[in-house]
Amino acid sequence: MVLVNSSGLTQRRLLQAIVEMARSVYGAAAASVFLLNQETGDLVFEAVAGEGEGWLPGTTFPAGTGIAGWTVMCGQSLLVDDVSANPQFARDAAESTGYLPQSIMAAPLFRDDGECIGVLEVLDRDSRPRRDQGDLESLGLLATGTAEVLALLVRLRSLESTHDDRDGADAGGMPVLHRVADRLPAASEQVRATVTRLLQMAEDLLADDAAGSGRPDA
Amino acid sequence: MTDLPPWRRPPRDHFPGVPAWGMPSTMVPQERVAFSQIGPVTRDWAWGGADGSGIRVCVLDSGVDATHPLVGGIDQAMDVVRDDDDMVVVPVDPVDEAGHGTACASVIRLIAPRVSLTSVRVLGNGKHGTGSALLAGLSWAIDEGFDVINMSLSTAKEQFRGALSELTDRAYFRRCVIVASAHNMPVRSYPWPFASVISVASHDGPDPMTYYYNPAPPVEFYARGVRVRVAWPGGREILSTGNSLATPHMAAICALILSKHPTLTPFQLRSVLYLAAENVAEPQGGS
Numbered sequence: 187m188v189l190v191n192s193s194g195l196t197q198r199r200l201l202q203a204i205v206e207m208a209r210s211v212y213g214a215a216a217a218s219v220f221l222l223n224q225e226t227g228d229l230v231f232e233a234v235a236g237e238g239e240g241w242l243p244g245t246t247f248p249a250g251t252g253i254a255g256w257t258v259m260c261g262q263s264l265l266v267d268d269v270s271a272n273p274q275f276a277r278d279a280a281e282s283t284g285y286l287p288q289s290i291m292a293a294p295l296f297r298d299d300g301e302c303i304g305v306l307e308v309l310d311r312d313s314r315p316r317r318d319q320g321d322l323e324s325l326g327l328l329a330t331g332t333a334e335v336l337a338l339l340v341r342l343r344s345l346e347s348t349h350d351d352r353d354g355a356d357a358g359g360m361p362v363l364h365r366v367a368d369r370l371p372a373a374s375e376q377v378r379a380t381v382t383r384l385l386q387m388a389e390d391l392l393a394d395d396a397a398g399s400g401r402p403d404a
Numbered sequence: 405m406t407d408l409p410p411w412r413r414p415p416r417d418h419f420p421g422v423p424a425w426g427m428p429s430t431m432v433p434q435e436r437v438a439f440s441q442i443g444p445v446t447r448d449w450a451w452g453g454a455d456g457s458g459i460r461v462c463v464l465d466s467g468v469d470a471t472h473p474l475v476g477g478i479d480q481a482m483d484v485v486r487d488d489d490d491m492v493v494v495p496v497d498p499v500d501e502a503g504h505g506t507a508c509a510s511v512i513r514l515i516a517p518r519v520s521l522t523s524v525r526v527l528g529n530g531k532h533g534t535g536s537a538l539l540a541g542l543s544w545a546i547d548e549g550f551d552v553i554n555m556s557l558s559t560a561k562e563q564f565r566g567a568l569s570e571l572t573d574r575a576y577f578r579r580c581v582i583v584a585s586a587h588n589m590p591v592r593s594y595p596w597p598f599a600s601v602i603s604v605a606s607h608d609g610p611d612p613m614t615y616y617y618n619p620a621p622p623v624e625f626y627a628r629g630v631r632v633r634v635a636w637p638g639g640r641e642i643l644s645t646g647n648s649l650a651t652p653h654m655a656a657i658c659a660l661i662l663s664k665h666p667t668l669t670p671f672q673l674r675s676v677l678y679l680a681a682e683n684v685a686e687p688q689g690g691s
Contacts, residue, residue: 249528251501251502255502256502256503256504256648259466259502259504259527259528259557260465260466260504260527260556260557260558260585260648261557261558261559261560261587261593262556262557262558262585262587262588262589262646262647262648263588263589263646264644264645264646264648265644265645265646266642266643266644266645267631267642267643267644267645268642268643269642293589294589296560296591299561299562300559300560300561300562300591300592300593301560301561302560318608318630318631318645319606319608319629319630319645322588322645322646323588326588326589326590327589327590329589330589330590330591
C-alpha cells in the first residue's frame with residue numbers, strides 16, 4: 187500500500203512551479219490549475235499560487251459554473267473583466283474561494299487525445315499595461331505545457347491505483363486514501379502526526395482482520 | 405417538396421444512361437431560381453439599412469437565457485439528450501445556466517436585432533460537452549435549414565473530425581453558413597479549419613462592425629473579440645475577451661448581409677465579406 191504519493195511529488199512540484207510562474211509573469215493575485223473530474227464535470231483545485239494557496243487545493247467547483255466552466259465547455263481560452271461589479275458572481279466566488287477577483291483569465295488543458303482534463307486560471311493580473319489579447323495568447327502557450335504535466339499526474343495516479351488494487355486493497359476506500367496521501371505532506375506537524383497514527387491503527391486493524399478471516403478478495 | 409429550393413431537396417433520381425451527377429439539359433427544362441449579382445461591393449451595399457429580418461440564426465452552445473434584456477427573446481430552444489444509444493434533439497425551456505450561449509446571443513442581437521434566434525444546447529448538460537451531442541445538434545440545425553449557425557466552440561477530439569467535416573460540407577451545399585471560432589491556443593481542433601466554414605479570431609478594436617480578412621488562412625476573418633460587453637446569467641452584463649465573442653460578431657454580420665441579399669450563395673457571401681473587410685474595401689467605398 188502506498189500511503190504517501192511520493193512518486194507524484196515531482197509532478198505536483200512541477201504543477202506548483204507552473205502556477206507560481208503564471209502568477210509571476212502576469213503579476214497576478216493568484217494562479218491555479220484545476221483538474222476536471224471526468225465523471226461529474228466538477229473542477230478540483232490541484233495547485234494554487236497566491237490567494238488561497240494554503241487551503242484551496244483539493245476543493246471543488248461544481249460543473250459548468252464560472253469562467254473555468256465556460257472554458258471547459260467551449261474548449262477556448264477566455265478573459266472576463268469587472269467581475270466584482272457583478273454581485274451574484276462575487277458572492278459565489280467568495281463562497282468558493284474566499285477571494286474576490288476583478289478579472290479572470292482561463293485556458294483549457296487538453297490531453298494528447300483532445301480530451302479536456304483541466305483549466306489554467308489567472309486572477310487579477312495587474313503588474314503591466316493592459317494587453318488583453320496578448321495575455322490570452324501567452325496563457326494558451328503556458329496551458330500547453332501545463333496540460334502535459336497534468337496528464338502525467340493523472341496517468342501516474344491511475345497507475346498507482348491499479349497497483350494498489352492488485353495489492354488487495356479495498357478499492358472503495360482508495361479515493362479517500364489518495365486524498366489523504368495528497369494532503370498529508372502539506373499538513374501541520376500536529377495534524378500529520380495524528381493522521382499518521384490513525385493510518386497505523388487502520389493498518390493494524392486490517393492486519394488483525396486478515397489474520398482472523400483470511401485475506402479479503404483482491 | 406417542390407416548395408423547397410433546389411439546395412434543400414434530397415438528392416434527385418438518376419436518369420438512365422446519365423452519370424449520377426450529370427444534368428440531362430436536353431431533356432429537362434431548366435428550373436428558374438433567383439440569383440444575386442454582386443455589384444460593386446461597399447459596406448453600404450453589403451449591409452446598409454439591414455437589421456437581420458427574415459434570417460434564422462442558430463446558436464449551438466450552452467443554451468440561451470431568453471429573458472435576458474440583451475437577448476430580447478428567442479424563437480426556439482432545443483436540447484440534445486441521450487435516448488438509449490441515440491442522441492435526440494428535443495424542445496427545452498430557454499435557459500442557460502452557464503451563460504456562454506447567452507453571451508453569444510447578446511452579441512448577435514446587438515448587431516442584427518431582427519434575426520430569428522434559435523438555441524441548441526450542445527454544451528453543459530450536467531457535464532462538459534460531448535462530441536456526440538455536438539454532432540447531433542449540428543446535424544439537426546443543418547436539417548432545419550438555418551441560414552447562419554454560430555459555433556463559438558470547437559472539439560480537439562480527432563475522432564469527430566471526419567463526421568464534422570461531412571456535416572460542414574453538407575451545410576455549405578444547403579446554404580447553411582457555419583461561423584466557427586478559431587482556436588486561440590496551439591492545439592488542433594475542429595471544425596474551424598475546414599474550408600467549408602467561416603472561421604473567426606479576435607482583433608482588439610472597439611467597433612463591432614469592423615472586421616479584417618486574413619490573407620493567410622485557415623483563420624479567415626478577425627472580428628471584435630476583446631473587452632466585449634456581453635450578457636451574463638441573471639440579467640447582468642460582463643466584459644469578456646476571446647474568439648468565442650468574435651464569432652457571433654461575424655455571424656451577425658453574415659445575417660445582416662443575407663437579410664439584404666437573401667439569394668446569395670455561401671461562396672458569394674464569402675466574396676462579399678472579403679470585399680467589404682476593413683483591410684480590403686476601398687477606403688471611399690466604406691459606409
